[in-house]
Amino acid sequence: MKAFSVAWKDISIFLKDRGSVVQLLLLPLLFIVVMSGALGSIGQRGPADTRILLPVVDLDGGQAAQTLLKGLETAGGVRLKHYEQAEALDLLAKAELQRVLIIPAGFSSGLAEQRQSTLRLVNQPSASAAQTEAVRLVIDGVARDMALEVEILASLEQMGEMMADAPREYQEALSVERSQAQARKQFESSRTSPLVTVKQSVPRKADEAQSPEITPDAGNLAVPGFAVLFVFLAAQATALSIFAEKKSGSFRRLMAAPIGKLSLLFGKVLPNFLTALVQMAVIFAFGSFGLRLLGLQSASLGKDPLALLLAVVLIALCSSALGLVIAAIARTESQASGLSSLMLWVMGIVGGCIIPLFALEMFLGPVPKIVPHYWANRLLDNLMIRGLGMADVMTEMAALLGFTVLFFVIGMWRFEFE
Amino acid sequence: MNTIRYVLSVTWKELQLISKDRGSLGVLFLLPVLMGSLISAPNLMAMNQAADATIELQVALVNQDRGVFGTEVAKALGGIKELKVETLSDVAQAEERVAKGGATAAIVFPSDFSQKIDAHTPTQVQVIVDPAEPESSSIVTGIMNQAVAEVAIWGEVQYGIRSLLDQSGLLAGASPDQRRAIEAQNLGVIMTRLNEMRRSPVIAVVSEDLTGATVEENWVVRYLAYVFPAFAVMFIFFIVGMAAASLLSERETGVLRRLAAAPIPRGAVIGGKMLAYMALACLQTIVLLGLARSAFGIPLGHSPVALVALTLVVAFTATALGMLVAAISATSKQADSLGTVLGFVLAGIGGAIPVNPQTMFFRAGGLVGLLARLTPHGHAVDAFNRVMAENATFMQVLPQIGIVLAMGIVFYLIALWRFRFEG
Numbered sequence: 001m002k003a004f005s006v007a008w009k010d011i012s013i014f015l016k017d018r019g020s021v022v023q024l025l026l027l028p029l030l031f032i033v034v035m036s037g038a039l040g041s042i043g044q045r046g047p048a049d050t051r052i053l054l055p056v057v058d059l060d061g062g063q064a065a066q067t068l069l070k071g072l073e074t075a076g077g078v079r080l081k082h083y084e085q086a087e088a089l090d091l092l093a094k095a096e097l098q099r100v101l102i103i104p105a106g107f108s109s110g111l112a113e114q115r116q117s118t119l120r121l122v123n124q125p126s127a128s129a130a131q132t133e134a135v136r137l138v139i140d141g142v143a144r145d146m147a148l149e150v151e152i153l154a155s156l157e158q159m160g161e162m163m164a165d166a167p168r169e170y171q172e173a174l175s176v177e178r179s180q181a182q183a184r185k186q187f188e189s190s191r192t193s194p195l196v197t198v199k200q201s202v203p204r205k206a207d208e209a210q211s212p213e214i215t216p217d218a219g220n221l222a223v224p225g226f227a228v229l230f231v232f233l234a235a236q237a238t239a240l241s242i243f244a245e246k247k248s249g250s251f252r253r254l255m256a257a258p259i260g261k262l263s264l265l266f267g268k269v270l271p272n273f274l275t276a277l278v279q280m281a282v283i284f285a286f287g288s289f290g291l292r293l294l295g296l297q298s299a300s301l302g303k304d305p306l307a308l309l310l311a312v313v314l315i316a317l318c319s320s321a322l323g324l325v326i327a328a329i330a331r332t333e334s335q336a337s338g339l340s341s342l343m344l345w346v347m348g349i350v351g352g353c354i355i356p357l358f359a360l361e362m363f364l365g366p367v368p369k370i371v372p373h374y375w376a377n378r379l380l381d382n383l384m385i386r387g388l389g390m391a392d393v394m395t396e397m398a399a400l401l402g403f404t405v406l407f408f409v410i411g412m413w414r415f416e417f418e
Numbered sequence: 419m420n421t422i423r424y425v426l427s428v429t430w431k432e433l434q435l436i437s438k439d440r441g442s443l444g445v446l447f448l449l450p451v452l453m454g455s456l457i458s459a460p461n462l463m464a465m466n467q468a469a470d471a472t473i474e475l476q477v478a479l480v481n482q483d484r485g486v487f488g489t490e491v492a493k494a495l496g497g498i499k500e501l502k503v504e505t506l507s508d509v510a511q512a513e514e515r516v517a518k519g520g521a522t523a524a525i526v527f528p529s530d531f532s533q534k535i536d537a538h539t540p541t542q543v544q545v546i547v548d549p550a551e552p553e554s555s556s557i558v559t560g561i562m563n564q565a566v567a568e569v570a571i572w573g574e575v576q577y578g579i580r581s582l583l584d585q586s587g588l589l590a591g592a593s594p595d596q597r598r599a600i601e602a603q604n605l606g607v608i609m610t611r612l613n614e615m616r617r618s619p620v621i622a623v624v625s626e627d628l629t630g631a632t633v634e635e636n637w638v639v640r641y642l643a644y645v646f647p648a649f650a651v652m653f654i655f656f657i658v659g660m661a662a663a664s665l666l667s668e669r670e671t672g673v674l675r676r677l678a679a680a681p682i683p684r685g686a687v688i689g690g691k692m693l694a695y696m697a698l699a700c701l702q703t704i705v706l707l708g709l710a711r712s713a714f715g716i717p718l719g720h721s722p723v724a725l726v727a728l729t730l731v732v733a734f735t736a737t738a739l740g741m742l743v744a745a746i747s748a749t750s751k752q753a754d755s756l757g758t759v760l761g762f763v764l765a766g767i768g769g770a771i772p773v774n775p776q777t778m779f780f781r782a783g784g785l786v787g788l789l790a791r792l793t794p795h796g797h798a799v800d801a802f803n804r805v806m807a808e809n810a811t812f813m814q815v816l817p818q819i820g821i822v823l824a825m826g827i828v829f830y831l832i833a834l835w836r837f838r839f840e841g
Contacts, residue, residue: 019755027762034766035773093628111620118622125627125808131775136625143621148571150620155611162607173586174579174604182578195535195573196566199542200559202549203517221550338441342449349456354773358475358522358554359460381550382519392518 006254006267007274010241014271020237024279028230029286033294035222035354052131054078055100057085062108064146068119069103071142078138089122098127099135111146114154119143149187153180203386221356223287223299224380228373229345229353230283231276231319236340238272238323243336251417261417268327269320276316302383307390311383314397315376318404322372324411347371375399424682428690429697432664436698442660446698450649450706457645457773458714461638475554477501478512478524485532487569491543494565495525500557516548523547523558535573572609579604640807641775643717646710647802648772651795652765653706654699654736659757661695661740666750669839678839688837692737699733719805724812724819728805731819732798735826739794741833768795778803794825 014020054072058065072078083091083100091097102120104110110117119139123132160176172178245251254264287299302308326343330336351373352360360368368374379396382388436443481492496503504521506512512524526544528534534541545562547555579601583589589597665688668674677687707725710716718725740757747753765771767789769779779786780796790796801818804810 017751017755019752019759022759023755027759030763030766031771034771034777114620116618116620116622118624121623121625123625123627125804125810132625136623139623143623144619147619147621148616151612151615152571152575152608154615154620155608158611159604159607169586169588173588174582178585179578179582182582186574186578190570190574193540194570195538195540196570197540197542198545198559198562198566200545200547200555203513203546221552333441335441338439338443338445340441342441342444345445345449346452349453355456355460356551356553358551360456363459378519385550386517386519386548388518 004267004270006259006264007270010268010271011274013241014237014275024230024234024237024275025282028226028279028283029290031226031229032222032283032286032291035226051077051079052135053081053098054135055081055083055088055091055097057083057088057100057102059085059105060103060107064108064111065103068107068142068146071146072138075138075142078135092122092124095124097124099123099132101135101139111150114150149183152183156180156183221381221385223283223291224384225353225377227280227283228315228351228376228380229348231279231315232322232348232373232376233341233344234272234275234279235319235323235326236337236344237275238269238320239326239330239336239340241271242268242327243330243333247333255417264417265324265412265415269324272323273316273320276319277312280312280316300384300387302385303387304383304389307393308383310390311376311379311393311397314400314404315379318372318376318400318407321404321407321411324415325407328411328414328416348373350374352377372400372403375403421683421686424686425690425693428682428687429693432691432694433697435664436694446653446656446660446702447705450653450702451709454646454649454706454710455713458642458710458716461642462714474502475500475522475558476520477503477558478515478521479503479505480507480509480512480524481505481527482509482529483527483531483533484529485536487532487535487573488527491527491565491569495561498561501561513546516546519548519550521548522551522554525558525562535569536576538573538577571612572605575608575612576601576605579608639716641772642710642714643807644775644778644799644803645772646706646714646716647806648765648770648799650703650706651732651768651798651802652761652770654702654732655739655761655764655770655795656758657695657699657736658740658743658761659754661691661737662744662747662753662757663750665691665741665744666747666753670750674839684839688741688834692734692741695737695740696730696733699736700729703729703732717806717809719807720809721805721811724801724805724810724815727812727819728798728801728815728822731823731826732794735794735798735822735829738826738829738833741837742829745833745836745838764793764795768793768799770795770799772799794822797821 056069058069069080072080083097085102088097088100092100100122102122104117104120107117107119121132121136121139156179157176160171160174160179163171163174242251245254255261259267284299284301288301289298292298326336326340330340349355350360350364350368351371352368353373357368357374357377375396379393379400382393382396477495479492479495481488483489492503492505495501506515506524509524509526512521512526515521516524524544524546526546528541528544531541531543543562543566545555545559547558549555583597583600583604589600592600665674668677674687678684707718711718739760743753743757743760747756767779769777769781769790771777778799779790780800781787782790797818801810801815801822804815804818
């Protein structure tokens with residue numbers, strides 16, 4: 001009961017510190033909005049058009065140029081807009097356009113004669129390099145397909161020439177005209193019905209007959225990632241609260257009061273635990289409803305609410321235990337605030353809260369596994385994104401529980417009440 | 419002359435205090451260095467070692483096809499360095515492996531894959547990807563798209579030859595072996611010719627700049643020339659809370675009152691504090707951009723003058739914002755919290771949280787671009803990036819420098835008007 005009084009007092013102090021409330025509850029939402037790309041959809045009516053604008057100057061105007069432009073439209077990723085050459089170059093020079101695709105005069109006739117033609121993508125120096133690369137890849141892909149058709153026709157022509165010495169019936173059967181006509185017929189049919197395609201899907205759940213064709217959304221990963229990062233950042237609050245009480249002498253006064261040491265510590269750690277629970281509730285609610293309001297795919301909370309609840313409690317406990325360790329080890333205010341903040345951010349980054357784990361493991365190897373954030377991220381990813389159940393996340397839960405026990409033991413062992 | 423001496427005295431005292439706060443120094447210097455390094459290293463490794471790929475994605479392969487196409491593609495996948503292929507016999511087992519995060523993707527060739535290609539009937543390769551690894555999944559799907567494109571060409575040409583021969587009736591009395599031999603002979607000739615031609619495609623795509631010079635686009639380096647200045651700007655603005663809290667804690671402990679009673683101009687006290695934090699901000703930028711250049715080979719552009727001017731202006735504006743926060747906060751704790759929140763919010767809106775190239779909001783149009791350009795961060799990171807990645811000159815980034823400076827002056831004037839030496 002006394003522990004609850006201590007906890008209630010700390011919660012009252014925390015609630016009065018609006019800055020901390022904003023930091024712990026609203027900053028994660030800001031990060032999720034920035035990282036999930038939601039910022040891009042603000043202020044847009046209807047579904048966001050994420051295609052990159054590709055201004056086009058068609059100096060050719062022929063059939064092949066039309067095929068190219070149709071191919072670019074169909075390929076997706078770019079939005080075409082036609083300009084006259086002078087106007088486009090003028091806008092480009094003024095940085096009002098980022099890039100222009102110039103189809104040269106004689107493009108169609110050149111292709112018909114199998115002469116090499118060059119498509120020029122002229123870029124403003126300030127253009128986003130990543131977008132330029134994306135646009136170039138789209139143009140490359142469509143141009144490669146068009147070139148392939150020309151090259152196949154040319155190969156057939158060459159084969160026809162090689163058959164000059166073949167028996168007449170063979171020459172007739174595989175004549176250039178016949179084989180090219182057959183090829184053209186196949187080009188047409190392959191546009192609407194390609195011979196081999198790749199179907200991307202995600203693993204099906206127990207109640208699904210087929211693997212659903214869903215493109216994984218990086219935005220959804222931001223929700224569990226930032227939930228973990230900010231819940232563990234809250235660990236610092238416990239350390240700072242204890243440090244402030246020690247500094248002002250109120251901790252010593254509490255020691256003189258009829259309250260056990262364990263109750264006292266429990267009372268100091270409990271607010272952090274409750275804050276972590278509230279943080280995750282706010283973040284998950286935002287992921288489920290807020291992202292949808294911003295026109296994005298909402299984050300899934302998975303298929304096993306009980307497992308998710310247990311995961312949330314475990315992560316909050318682990319964060320609270322880590323707070324106790326920081327409080328026990330920090331000797332100065334600087335250590336309790338700045339250094340612990342540094343440590344918690346580094347642990348979050350290494351644990352895959354911001355950078356994808358596969359990228360981190362490329363050069364850090366198994367290092368991420370030594371921080372609880374790694375296991376917390378895996379736990380939430382497995383439950384929320386992969387849609388797994390309790391039985392599938394036992395390893396992650398055990399690892400987090402292990403970290404929690406370890407932190408509590410170290411915290412209790414090293415904590416100096418005086 | 420005396421005023422300058424007073425300013426420098428206050429600056430020196432403040433720098434001594436800052437140097438003792440190792441926690442904050444860690445946040446201001448080590449954190450951006452670590453974050454910049456952790457984001458840069460995988461990108462550079464992927465770029466520099468493309469030939470000797472360090473990305474190794476676990477892939478479960480289920481080849482139910484016993485024909486030549488499935489076998490050949492499966493063999494080709496085994497030779498791709500980016501993939502660590504484990505062959506499984508059961509689709510459900512492969513799917514479960516992906517579902518539990520044990521593999522990035524499962525690739526499934528249907529049992530009639532070769533048969534359908536031979537019969538020129540559309541077929542599909544299924545790639546089941548891990549929803550928790552979208553980046554890795556897109557790599558595997560990209561590789562598979564390329565692989566099946568080659569198979570499709572082969573299948574189309576084969577079908578074309580067969581159709582022509584069938585139409586001619588030449589092989590009416592031929593045995594299946596003879597048919598296959600004649601088809602294979604023609605297919606071999608065409609594919610050899612085709613592959614020779616594809617080495618020099620009839621349509622070339624060049625990416626060039628306004629002068630017509632080919633842009634050797636290295637977007638990784640350009641992205642990293644955004645990452646480091648963005649982190650520099652983001653963490654410079656973390657000084658806001660620190661400077662404000664420092665000023666207010668002096669007011670809370672009565673130091674400011676004592677200083678006000680001393681024969682030191684009040685402006686010298688504020689100026690001295692601002693100078694100390696400006697020096698700290700400049701040092702942050704030097705450390706971060708120095709690391710970018712020395713450890714990661716990121717270009718710093720051709721205009722040191724522009725870099726110096728930008729650094730000074732950003733440092734001034736961050737410090738002036740710190741004074742403004744001090745002026746509107748009641749306590750040092752409130753100022754610290756407000757400074758931290760402002761640091762994150764302005765960085766987020768201004769595009770100074772560079773987790774991916776899409777966060778360059780200052781280059782975006784619409785409301786997002788407008789919001790970014792309302793923050794000093796947006797203009798500052800844009801200008802740094804132009805100087806470093808695009809070799810912009812001092813004159814070319816002068817408008818951005820001017821805007822950031824103007825914002826700083828506005829912050830400073832409001833702070834002067836609102837700040838009370840006695841709380």
